[in-house]
Amino acid sequence: MPSSVAQSPLFPRGPGLGARLAIYLLISAALIVVDVRYRVLDSARAVAATALLPLQQVAQSPLALYRQVSGFFVQHAAMQQENAQLQQRQLAFAAALLRYRDLEQENLRLRKLLGAQARTPLKTRLASVVQMPRDPYxxxxxxxxxxxxxxxAGxxxxxxxxxxxxxxxxxxxSSEVTLITNQDQPVPVMVQRNGMRAVVFGRGDDGVVDVRYLPHxxxxxxxxxxxxxGIDGVYPQGLxxxxxxxxxxxxxxxxxxxxxxxxxxxxxxxxxLVVENVALPVPPAPVPAALPGPTPHKAVKR
Structure with missing residues (x-):
């Protein structure tokens, strides 16, 4: 009685699994070489990318939404923290300004008592940085x-x-500004505590400057x-x-x-801020006193 179930032949015809794998690998390699050399699959790749673009956007929409929401909260938290820091700095600057005004008035009174000349006020211009050097040094x-x-200049x-x-x-x-940290850039300074004079030199590092030629x-x-x-005539005193x-x-x-x-x-x-160079008024040179001339002799009457 013939069976209704088809039975597989004892000796199957056709290539085996290893031969099929080798054929598929050869076909893949041939397609890669032809595509690289003659760019025959660019149109098919463009069509596939265009067809899959909506699917990619739908698949990436949850991630994009998550990034937007998380970015909003992170930015909001950062802005709150920055706002708190700015408020603290504003309070600190307000307190420092009150003390500065009091010290300025006291300094003015002392200068009047000593007859000293008042400092020339700083005149500044606000500028924005538009370019950074490409040279890291x-x-x-x-x-x-x-x-x-x-x-x-200066x-x-x-x-x-x-x-x-x-x-x-x-x-x-535009103008080019050389920073005090530039290599061997000198700045005459003094120690605020005791008034000792020195010279600061840059070493090419943003975080470090050196004071050179000081005795032990x-x-x-x-x-x-x-x-x-302020002794060099370039930088005002006290910066x-x-x-x-x-x-x-x-x-x-x-x-x-x-x-x-x-x-x-x-x-x-x-x-x-660019500080305008305002030269201090030079006091007039003292006029030398007139030397007394010889006393004329009176004629003696005989």
Whole structure:
């Protein structure tokens, strides 16, 4: 009786599994070579990508929604934290401003008592940083003010924390500023605690400047604040420059090794202030007193 179930032949005809795999691999390799060499599958790939684009967007929509929602909450939390920090800084600046006004009035009274000349007030211009150098060893930046706005070479540049550098090149509508951290950039300073004068040099690192050529017996301590001395005629007196962070008085060096951290935001460039150079009035030279001439002799009557 013939069976209704088809039975597989004892000796199947056709290629085996290994031969099929080899054939498929050869076909795949041939397609890859032809596509790479003659770009025959670009149209098919473009059609497939266009057809699958809606599916990809639908599949990625939950992830995109999650990113938007999480980004909103993260940004909101960051803005709240930044707002709290700004409020704290505003209160600190308000308290410092009150003390500054009191000290300014007291300083004015003392100067009047001593008959000293008052300091020239700083005149500044607000500028924005428009370009950073590509050279990692160059500590310069470009601002959006130039000779058309009255900027001149040599004018100091500051921020709300301290001195940043000075204008070294001026163009019609932009200027180049060399930072105090630039290699071997000198700034005459003095120790705010005792008035001792020194010179700060940059070393090409945004976070470090050096005080050089100080003897081992110099009266300087860790934590001292260095301000501009004003004796060079470029930087006004009293601008915060750096704070001493380490000292090395070992006898292995001819001079004391003083490492300082800049107070200005030399590594945070956004908006800066260009200080207009205002020369102090030069007192008139004293007029020499007239020397007494010879006393004329009177004629003696005989």
């Amino acid at each position: 160059s500590r310069t930046l470009t601002i959006d003010l130039g000779s058309a706005q009255g900027v001149r 004018e100091p540049v500051i921020d709300e924390l301290g001195l940043l550098g000075q204008v070294t090149r001026v163009y019609p509508y 017996s110099a009266d300087i301590k860790v934590g001292d604040t260095l301000v501009t001395s 915060p420059v750096a704070r001493v962070v380490s000292l090395d008085r070992s006898a292995n060096h001819a001079f004391m090794q003083v490492k300082c951290a800049p107070l200005g935001g030399v590594d945070r460039y956004h908006q800066v």
